[in-house]
Amino acid sequence: MNSNQWMSLLGLANRARKIISGEELSVKEIRSGKAKLILLSADASANTTKKITDKCNSYNVPCKVVQDRYQLGQAIGKDARVVVALLDEGFAKKLLTLLD
Numbered sequence: 001m002n003s004n005q006w007m008s009l010l011g012l013a014n015r016a017r018k019i020i021s022g023e024e025l026s027v028k029e030i031r032s033g034k035a036k037l038i039l040l041s042a043d044a045s046a047n048t049t050k051k052i053t054d055k056c057n058s059y060n061v062p063c064k065v066v067q068d069r070y071q072l073g074q075a076i077g078k079d080a081r082v083v084v085a086l087l088d089e090g091f092a093k094k095l096l097t098l099l100d
Contacts, residue, residue, distance in 0.1 A: 036092035
């Protein structure tokens, strides 16, 4: 997996305002059906990981684990981020292909 590719795509999605970051907000978007893809950092707490993966499973939202919170944050020009939700089908599909 080329981390630069998915990170720059995520940055693009961020500039297009098609993402939301943070655990609570992401869960809200999963519930509302707006989240098309969840990116979870591999170093998220066990609690957060379980909560997010359970939600994704209940609502059939794909969830991908990425290297760490710093990479996730860096991709969207922020500090460390543990959970990022993509709200756009196009970006989500493309990211899924890059992260497989």
